[in-house]
Amino acid sequence: MADLDPLFFPKSIAVIGASNRPLTIGHRIVSNLLDNGFTGKVTPVNPKATPILDLESAPSILEVEGDVDLAHVIVKRSLVPRVLLDCAKKGVKVCIVNTSGFKEMGPEGVAAEQEIVAIAKEHGIRLFGPNCQGVMNTDPSVSLYSNFTFAEMTAGHISMVCQGGGVAEVINNYFGMNRVGQRMYASNGNACDISIPEILEYYGDDDDCHAIVLHVESFANPAEFLERVRPVAAKKPILALKSGTTPEGARAVSSHTGGLMAADTVTDVIFDKCGILRFRSLGELCEAAQAFATQPILRGNRLGMVTNAGSPAIIITDEAIGAGLRVPDLADASKDALREKLQAIASIANPIDMAATASGPEFSASLKTLVDDPNLDAAVICFMTPFFVDTLSIADAIVEQAQRTDKTLIAVAMTNPDGKPEWSETVERVRAAGVPVYYFPATAARVLYHMDRYRQLRDRPSAADSAPGSAASPEVRGDVEAARAILAQAKPGPDGFMDPAEVSALLAAYDIPFAPEGRGSTWSEVQATAAKVGYPVVLKAEAPTLIHKTEEGAVVLNLTDDATLKTAHSQLQDRLGDSHDLTFLVQKYQEKGLEVIIGGAAAQGLGSMIMFGLGGVHVELFKDVVFKLAPLTAPEAEELLDSITSAPLLAGYRGQPAIDRAALVNVVRKVSHLLADHPEIEELDCNPVMLFPAPTPPAVVDARIKLASR
């Protein structure tokens, strides 16, 4: 933690490249520091030592009086190394390099960036940036606005770190316009030294930070991210947006698993492993952050509503039900209480629909009832501001209940605050009590949905046991050394695919149940193998050049005796033998069970991912598959199976028996260990894997493995 204290809690700041010209960054940073009441000392530095904003300047960092914790570096790129050396001499602890023209500008910039990193390393200076905005910290002990932007900051409990400066500004302005209180802020541009994970770790240790907003476009070091950020996410909510399509989306894939990966599957698995709440919409992230900052996380998904306008509450109900929240009946005691206090025309139900004429006392009674109702975990107050109602009394009713409950409260004010001063004051009062206020009715339901997602993420069984290293359950570990030997000797084809016999051996090393099989070329070899495997059998022609066996008609199913097998063998030999160098796989014919696919793919810098989905063509059309980082703990494997839309098929569906789930959990965990132990496996398909009700064991019917080129 101490490392970043000089960045977020500096006592003395030098602005190297400060300027008197109002439209420059060097001017703006100084004025931002002053305007926002920085409690420490600010020293502008410029060659002429011109006074800036009435502050005395120093001609060089070396001539600044006293210690300097933090220096902004705004000089042109070629001067940065020199300035950093001076900073080192001066004992500056952290430099925010605002200057651009580094990594973002191609090879020459990369070299320049490497140079400044080397200088910083050698002299023990920490670098923030380059090509960056800066930091803020609303802690009253510093009141730090060390940034050249123009946002309003209200003190509060959300801390932010954003890779994109533009996105950061959108969030900052949203928070400013909606009076969302912020704690700390960082936008570190190229992040050549102080990284996003390091900043997140710092926020994690800051008791006044209750929720974190994160924007990333790429992971400089996925493994570092995972290791440092996971403990932070265990402590407090991290609401994250990842934007930009990653290179994974573009890479050529040759397996089913690869084809089923989305452009940012890697992001999903990283966030999933960390327990980070991913958002697909920046707007929804901002709206949800507003609630996470001030409201307790709901304890369940049961939502109550009170309104003075029926039709918008219907929209909230629609959205809530659609998002998996519940809108239960009120308790009988609640209904009794409401009948006493509300007008006869009020609808005593959930939502409680009072008349448009309802005022403070009715809102107060209704909201108190919702807050006290044991059937509910959260309450939404959805109101218009009719001209004939004292709407401030509605605000006061909300504030009153907010002070006495630890249930989640959300307000929807369908008003134009510009219409009447009373209306904007109504909104302000509710917000000041820590109850977020939204304009569109459905937003309340979306926000509660995201909070409920977080609750489930936080409380999932795997959150407890999936700490690094805890996954090494002996019953699903394979023979790592045997597998290593097979892989070392493997001679993959030109496209990287392993020989099928080697694949079988590799799966066997991890005790992954393969359909009984053997191989041969001549008829007598094939016949002998069939005798060993036992009829009925399947005959498959194999060759490194035969990738899609089914499509090329290289598979003959359900051969029941020597005669039919012999015919199949000679027909395949005749049809394919000329163009391919054939071996024949004789495999025990499996009854058709429930077909699933278990896949694997290398995840750059993170080991491997495992994939699970139902088999068949529908899987590809619906992309109903899910990925997780390998290896899997048992609860993670359970989550993997439960995450697909077609999961009900595993439990038995429309009269079918349930498959042996425990056996399936073991198989996916074994595959996950195979992947994790051997990151040279670039892609893996076990497809199909046939599942049966216990006690029939699962069986991998076909498997393909592609190795990374060495």
Added chain:
Amino acid sequence: MADLDPLFFPKSIAVIGASNRPLTIGHRIVSNLLDNGFTGKVTPVNPKATPILDLESAPSILEVEGDVDLAHVIVKRSLVPRVLLDCAKKGVKVCIVNTSGFKEMGPEGVAAEQEIVAIAKEHGIRLFGPNCQGVMNTDPSVSLYSNFTFAEMTAGHISMVCQGGGVAEVINNYFGMNRVGQRMYASNGNACDISIPEILEYYGDDDDCHAIVLHVESFANPAEFLERVRPVAAKKPILALKSGTTPEGARAVSSHTGGLMAADTVTDVIFDKCGILRFRSLGELCEAAQAFATQPILRGNRLGMVTNAGSPAIIITDEAIGAGLRVPDLADASKDALREKLQAIASIANPIDMAATASGPEFSASLKTLVDDPNLDAAVICFMTPFFVDTLSIADAIVEQAQRTDKTLIAVAMTNPDGKPEWSETVERVRAAGVPVYYFPATAARVLYHMDRYRQLRDRPSAADSAPGSAASPEVRGDVEAARAILAQAKPGPDGFMDPAEVSALLAAYDIPFAPEGRGSTWSEVQATAAKVGYPVVLKAEAPTLIHKTEEGAVVLNLTDDATLKTAHSQLQDRLGDSHDLTFLVQKYQEKGLEVIIGGAAAQGLGSMIMFGLGGVHVELFKDVVFKLAPLTAPEAEELLDSITSAPLLAGYRGQPAIDRAALVNVVRKVSHLLADHPEIEELDCNPVMLFPAPTPPAVVDARIKLASR
């Protein structure tokens, strides 16, 4: 049209129940009329004839001087009939009955509403309401704010009609806050006489209305809606939100088709048939309306972008690609032009990413390039307002291009307009030029997505030919009379399901291809039937009490000769014969083709809907089905087939041959005519229907029909 002229273009208005107390509706309406500059005459009416807001009052409508086109009725419910009689005597043409306590309050209110409808009918008065807000019309010839709400109205080209007054206020306030110009407005509450379709028809004939916003919670008369609104939607965009779960969602269903209906499937088919653009989010509807009101509909889905901040433009790209829009490369000429005009650090690509320092001239050059680029149909200008840039010059650059292009332009201003007067002025200038301005980057892509959805809806082949009556293509019409006779004699079981033999006959009357079959009870009857049908056959035990044949093991597949058939027959008789009164269906065994389900369901007040989806358990898990109103024209049938996610399976997928699509189109059209001709068919399942490559004809393997109780 003339009918509603007195409502939207009145020359003289009486406010019956006008009051001097400022917080009453009777006061508010008078003051709204005056404050918004109504060009006609306003006469308050109250018993004491107290002057109101300096207007002379009349003690009764009968004593108002001159003709009265429109009267607001705000008296208590019991007085309304009396007042309406007076209005009739006076010759008032339309009454807006704001008074509540009618249909919405249960049986007594329903009776009261019927009474006023009867009075109005008898005396030729049109009623708007009761329990409603009123109307507005920004046409300068009236400048009419005949409503008790408190919204701001800017003149423009969107007309609105909303069933829910609260939702109407949300939209109104949004438009007010975002300076979206409106044309006419109506919120007609209980809609006892003047209906939403009638109002929409009026808007359709109004040349100054360019787009319509519609909110409904239910369809009072779906057939009227369809007939009157379809021609309107053909003329101008209707953006609609339907809220509230309909009773359909709750009705007990006994067929697969019924189970696959969503709560508001009926709404989908109505909107689909009309060509109405449905929104699921009120917020997105408001945002899109802003663009529809002032921007041309895009001519294609190719989007260009220019920005002064990289990371938000990445978010737009993500959202656009995800929504099916394209972000193509710029034309070479465009790149050349940009290289000349932009700074060296600018990224000449799509998005064009200028530096944060870019100002008017660079925005102007970039936007001109996008507007002139033949590869693009729409352009988004996404900008921050850096303190060091004259942002008004950015606004002027946008205005300049808006004036010279008929491509769609959308702006994203990531600014806090409260931050600096220049910034709010920047936003205002862009809006004033008719270019919508949003805050969150992704909104621009969402809006263009909705506009592109509208373009596709408008241009779909079925839009031209699906006028009522045009669907009667002889080749897919059945023998209506024969079917009617079968239905008249049908003796459905207690649960409403028709006898399977009758089902076969009914399908035959429409030439819907059923697998060859026959029925019998005894072994000799069964044997004779099998001889006629030809082996291999399927044997199915049937009884009115046997609903789920497969689940109850009442189906034996692929019987190849007399011996196996006999065994199956006696086993079924033994196992099921005691508890069910069995008949046996002997059906030609169909090779497994591509299984689809074709279903039907009655649509209250609208005839019937037809459903199509791929067969198998996956269909129910993924609910990958689509409904349309029956009967289907050929283009509608094509759309039906194309609308499911698994549509690629029809065209041949992963090496499978394509099925005979023309034959399938014929089958779904025939089923659609069967449904449309016989609305007593409450639910229909043809499941599975086996499809094959041509020339093998499709075959319905199993079918069930449930009739409405007579």
